[in-house]
Amino acid sequence: MGETLDRRALNRATLARQLLLRRAETDVVAAVGRLGGMQAQEPKPPFLGLWSRIAGFRAEQLAAALHDRRLVRATMMRGTLHLVTAADYISFRATLQPMLTDALRALGSRAEGLDLDAVLPVARDLLADRPRTFNELRALLQPHFPEVNERALGHAVRMCLPLVMVPSDDRWAFPRSAEFAPADQWLGDAPSGAPAPRGLVLRYLAAFGPATVADAQTWSGLSGLGETFDGLRPALDVFTDENGRELFDLPDAPRPDPGTPVPPRFLPEFDSLLLAHADRSRVIADAHRPRLTTKNLRVRATFLWDGFALGTWETQRRRRAVTLRLHPFEELPGRALDQLAAEGEAMVRFAEPDATDVTVTLP
Structure with a gap:
C-alpha cells in the first residue's frame, strides 16, 4: 500500500483541480x-x-x-x-x-x-x-x-x-x-461509437482525484470500473485513505500541502464538487450531508470555509434589493463572517447585476 492521505490532504488536492484554491x-x-x-x-x-x-x-x-x-x-x-x-x-x-x-x-x-x-x-x-x-x-x-x-x-x-x-x-x-x-x-461530428472507459477514468482523476473506484463510479453512474482501474494501475500512483481504502491518482496531478490556505468560496446548487465522490468527507462532514439535499432531491448551494462546505446559502430579492442569507452548519469563527460577507456580496453582484443594495445575513 502507498502513502496514507488524510482528509485535509484529499481536500486540498481536490480543490486544486477544481480551481478553488x-x-x-x-x-x-x-x-x-x-x-x-x-x-x-x-x-x-x-x-x-x-x-x-x-x-x-x-x-x-x-x-x-x-x-x-x-x-x-x-x-x-x-x-x-x-x-x-x-x-x-x-x-x-x-x-x-x-x-x-x-x-x-x-x-x-x-x-x-x-x-x-x-x-x-x-x-x-x-x-x-x-x-x-x-x-x-x-x-x-x-x-x-x-x-x-x-x-x-x-x-x-x-x-x-x-x-x-x-x-x-x-x-x-x-x-x-x-x-x-x-x-x-x-x-458537425458524431459522438464516438467506441466506449472509452480508460479515458473517462483519467479525466475523472484529473478533475477529482485522488479517488477510489467507488468514487469514480458514483461520479459517472457507471458500474464495473474496477477492471479499468486495474488496467491503468501501472500508470497511476496508488495511495490509501485513513480508512485503508485504495486511492488512485495521476502521477503529475497537484497534491498541495494540507496546510495550504483556502479562500472562502460560494458554490451554486448541484455543484459537482459535492457530488463527485462516494465518500464526500473530503469536502463535507458526514454529519452535515443530510442538510445538503432537500426532500425533493435538490442539492443546495453551499459556501466553503477553510476548504470545507460549512453551510448553505440562498438569496431573496425585493425589487432591486438582494439579501444573501447564510445558513451555517456550525458556529463559524468571527473572521469567517467578514470574509464570507465580502465574497458573497461580490457573488450576488455578479448574479444580480442590476441590484442596487446587497445585504448578507445569518438567520
Missing part, C-alpha cells in the same frame, strides 16, 4: 475541461460555479462558448444534464450509454410496449428537421406509438439519443423550455 487565469472552455464537466440541471449554476473559479469571469464568455459550440449542455454523467466540452462529449458519450440505457428501468410499468429500435429513428428524424422542445417532441411521437406512455417516450429519447440543448440569447443562455438538436448535427 485560487481563481484560474484560463478561458472558459479549458476550465470546463479541467473540471471534468459541471452538473447543469438548471441554467444558472454553471455560471456561478465558473465565477468562483475563473479570474475575471463574465457571463458572456460562457454564453459565447455555447453558441460557438465549443461547450454543450447535454445528458451525461449519472443521467443528468452537464456542461461539458464538445470534445469530451464526442469522446465519452458512448462510454456512458450503458448507464443511460439502464436508467430506463426507473420507468417501471410505464415502459410497457417501448421499443427503442423503433422509437429512436423516428425521434431522430423529427429532431433533424429542426430543434424541438421535449413537450413538442412527445406530442409528435405519440401518434406513432399510441400505446406507449408519452413520458416514457420522452425519457427514452433523452437517455438513448445523443442530443444537445440549443442555447438561447437569454441571460443564462437557456430558456425554461429549451430545444434539443441531434448532437452530430449540432456539432
Whole structure:
C-alpha cells in the first residue's frame, strides 16, 4: 500500500483541480475541461460555479462558448444534464450509454410496449428537421406509438439519443423550455461509437482525484470500473485513505500541502464538487450531508470555509434589493463572517447585476 492521505490532504488536492484554491487565469472552455464537466440541471449554476473559479469571469464568455459550440449542455454523467466540452462529449458519450440505457428501468410499468429500435429513428428524424422542445417532441411521437406512455417516450429519447440543448440569447443562455438538436448535427461530428472507459477514468482523476473506484463510479453512474482501474494501475500512483481504502491518482496531478490556505468560496446548487465522490468527507462532514439535499432531491448551494462546505446559502430579492442569507452548519469563527460577507456580496453582484443594495445575513 502507498502513502496514507488524510482528509485535509484529499481536500486540498481536490480543490486544486477544481480551481478553488485560487481563481484560474484560463478561458472558459479549458476550465470546463479541467473540471471534468459541471452538473447543469438548471441554467444558472454553471455560471456561478465558473465565477468562483475563473479570474475575471463574465457571463458572456460562457454564453459565447455555447453558441460557438465549443461547450454543450447535454445528458451525461449519472443521467443528468452537464456542461461539458464538445470534445469530451464526442469522446465519452458512448462510454456512458450503458448507464443511460439502464436508467430506463426507473420507468417501471410505464415502459410497457417501448421499443427503442423503433422509437429512436423516428425521434431522430423529427429532431433533424429542426430543434424541438421535449413537450413538442412527445406530442409528435405519440401518434406513432399510441400505446406507449408519452413520458416514457420522452425519457427514452433523452437517455438513448445523443442530443444537445440549443442555447438561447437569454441571460443564462437557456430558456425554461429549451430545444434539443441531434448532437452530430449540432456539432458537425458524431459522438464516438467506441466506449472509452480508460479515458473517462483519467479525466475523472484529473478533475477529482485522488479517488477510489467507488468514487469514480458514483461520479459517472457507471458500474464495473474496477477492471479499468486495474488496467491503468501501472500508470497511476496508488495511495490509501485513513480508512485503508485504495486511492488512485495521476502521477503529475497537484497534491498541495494540507496546510495550504483556502479562500472562502460560494458554490451554486448541484455543484459537482459535492457530488463527485462516494465518500464526500473530503469536502463535507458526514454529519452535515443530510442538510445538503432537500426532500425533493435538490442539492443546495453551499459556501466553503477553510476548504470545507460549512453551510448553505440562498438569496431573496425585493425589487432591486438582494439579501444573501447564510445558513451555517456550525458556529463559524468571527473572521469567517467578514470574509464570507465580502465574497458573497461580490457573488450576488455578479448574479444580480442590476441590484442596487446587497445585504448578507445569518438567520
